[in-house]
Amino acid sequence: MNLNRVWAMVLRYVCNMRHSLDRLSDMFYWPAIDLFVWGLTGLYLAQLINKSHQYLFVILSGLVFWLIIWRAQYEITISLLSEFWDRNIVNLFTTPLTLSELMVSFMIFGFLKTIGSLAFSATLAYLLYGFNVFYFGWNLVWFFMNLMLTGWAVGFLVGSVLVRYGQKFQAIGWAGVALISPFSAIYYPVSVLPHWAQKISAVIPSTYIFEAIREMLFTHKVSYDKIWISFILNFIYLTIAIIFFRYMFDKSRKLGLGRLV
Amino acid sequence: MKNDIVLDVKHLTKKFSDFIAVDDLSLSIRQGEVLGLLGPNGAGKTTTIQMLLGVMEQTSGSIEYFGKEFPKYRQETLSMINFSSTYISMPWEFTLEEILMLYARLYEVPDKKKRIDKLLKEFEIYDMRKKQFKMLSAGEKTRLFLAKAFLNYPKLILLDEPTASLDPDIAVKIREFLKRERSEYNTSMLFTSHNMAEVEEMCERVIIMKSGKIIDEDTPENLAKKIKGAHVELLIIKDHTKLLDFLDKQKYLYEVDNRTIRVAIDEQNISGFLHSLFTEKIKCDEININKPTLEDYFLQVVNSEKGDTQ
Numbered sequence: 001m002n003l004n005r006v007w008a009m010v011l012r013y014v015c016n017m018r019h020s021l022d023r024l025s026d027m028f029y030w031p032a033i034d035l036f037v038w039g040l041t042g043l044y045l046a047q048l049i050n051k052s053h054q055y056l057f058v059i060l061s062g063l064v065f066w067l068i069i070w071r072a073q074y075e076i077t078i079s080l081l082s083e084f085w086d087r088n089i090v091n092l093f094t095t096p097l098t099l100s101e102l103m104v105s106f107m108i109f110g111f112l113k114t115i116g117s118l119a120f121s122a123t124l125a126y127l128l129y130g131f132n133v134f135y136f137g138w139n140l141v142w143f144f145m146n147l148m149l150t151g152w153a154v155g156f157l158v159g160s161v162l163v164r165y166g167q168k169f170q171a172i173g174w175a176g177v178a179l180i181s182p183f184s185a186i187y188y189p190v191s192v193l194p195h196w197a198q199k200i201s202a203v204i205p206s207t208y209i210f211e212a213i214r215e216m217l218f219t220h221k222v223s224y225d226k227i228w229i230s231f232i233l234n235f236i237y238l239t240i241a242i243i244f245f246r247y248m249f250d251k252s253r254k255l256g257l258g259r260l261v
Numbered sequence: 262m263k264n265d266i267v268l269d270v271k272h273l274t275k276k277f278s279d280f281i282a283v284d285d286l287s288l289s290i291r292q293g294e295v296l297g298l299l300g301p302n303g304a305g306k307t308t309t310i311q312m313l314l315g316v317m318e319q320t321s322g323s324i325e326y327f328g329k330e331f332p333k334y335r336q337e338t339l340s341m342i343n344f345s346s347t348y349i350s351m352p353w354e355f356t357l358e359e360i361l362m363l364y365a366r367l368y369e370v371p372d373k374k375k376r377i378d379k380l381l382k383e384f385e386i387y388d389m390r391k392k393q394f395k396m397l398s399a400g401e402k403t404r405l406f407l408a409k410a411f412l413n414y415p416k417l418i419l420l421d422e423p424t425a426s427l428d429p430d431i432a433v434k435i436r437e438f439l440k441r442e443r444s445e446y447n448t449s450m451l452f453t454s455h456n457m458a459e460v461e462e463m464c465e466r467v468i469i470m471k472s473g474k475i476i477d478e479d480t481p482e483n484l485a486k487k488i489k490g491a492h493v494e495l496l497i498i499k500d501h502t503k504l505l506d507f508l509d510k511q512k513y514l515y516e517v518d519n520r521t522i523r524v525a526i527d528e529q530n531i532s533g534f535l536h537s538l539f540t541e542k543i544k545c546d547e548i549n550i551n552k553p554t555l556e557d558y559f560l561q562v563v564n565s566e567k568g569d570t571q
Contacts, residue, residue, distance in 0.1 A: 002336075008366030012352070015363075019354035019393075087350035091409075094314045094344055095367040096336040255277075256308070256317035261350070 009105030031121040060131040061213050062186040064121050072151020075110030077158050077173035087261035142227045149234035150206045156241035160248040166260040185210050205233035265291050267417045267449045273322035282308040284473040293447040297460045300470035301563045345410035346421035351394045358390045368413035380408040399426035417449040457556035481555045488553035491528040496547035504543050
């Protein structure tokens, strides 16, 4: 692993963002829209029910923390797709750059962009609704870390399809992570899901984090067992996703990377 | 001289299901040598180059760079070689400077800024260094690809149509640059081009591919010599009856195009033919001798069913 090359690729995506207004604006635009629309909806519902802010905070925490998974996944798949769109993938792999270095650069760039996007959303949620993410204290780090890992795992699984089949499947680059959102119990407890869906939700790592977040909001207690289960599941899925991504990349290289552009 | 070989390819084959794109190809390039790889469209040149660069995996066969197995020593090898092709692209929104800086970082080029400025000036694109890639003309893009290809002081460079889309004056400068690089740094080159005059000028040795196979390999001069027929063009402004009578009598094959008579003749018989004209007192206003070129040979190979030039 050569860190100079990893950093070169991180700078490549930073530079890409600087040139591309839509990639810069998506850091702020959608989180802001979501916070306005769903935050106000939550505020209205809270006023209707019992004037308690707890339900509003459930929705706000869902919005803010889901952003982490979505952003982590999105930055992997869109960075990969940008190499296809720029017809640059062949150039990259004729340099000493390795697949591992490229993958790490996706993760670092995604991490940096997620921090930026999360800081913006958290600030907005505080200013608009008085929702302070620092209420979670140091547990914020565990939540953030686990949700990033889930996003990366989904990102590499979706990326595996893209790297093997190219741009014809590019729609999943944006929407891939949406598949796990109904089962992640972002805005509602797992118990409201149908029985079959609860079984699926039990093997999704983000479910445990959103359950832990809600538990903290309602009971002010931290459920470390949920955080640990999430971490173990994330470790397994991310390992599988990375192995699968490498496998699909090798399959693709057999046919020639030139066909991806 | 085994240690003189920078690229050694043995029995390289690429199959896509039942289709054989490259069939048992073996070639080698010595240090400082410029090898031409020619062939019609679909001959397997691009597939070969992709395998040589490691962006496509061969079905069988081996590739060795500098005596080391590829892609086992992929990183070490790729840091010493580079490539340029007009069939690739670059980050669309990036400026020339940003593109070259990205690749300079990936190749870990020392003193990046200085090297980039030197190459931008060398390829006469320094003034447009702040221009975005998407704004460049085809010729400017080609020059950028070449600048990228020389960033890491490569010991071997794969050039796929290096002067395509270039104005003739720039193409001449690029060829001069390539020759200079070769003489100063002993850089080896694998060269594909559809410009046969360029291949004749640049390459010491040429490999001809057709349908995935090597069908011939020699110096450009020797390949051209495989075509025995030459042409002598005679321009007679006033009356060419005497000449036509002579040609008919001697059973020469010829074509008449207005005042120009084009006589097909073996290269070794040209001097005898010209001497006969002199002794027969046939006066010509202009004489042109067209010897077979690499292009003639290439066209014959491309047009022949089995690639048999004899």
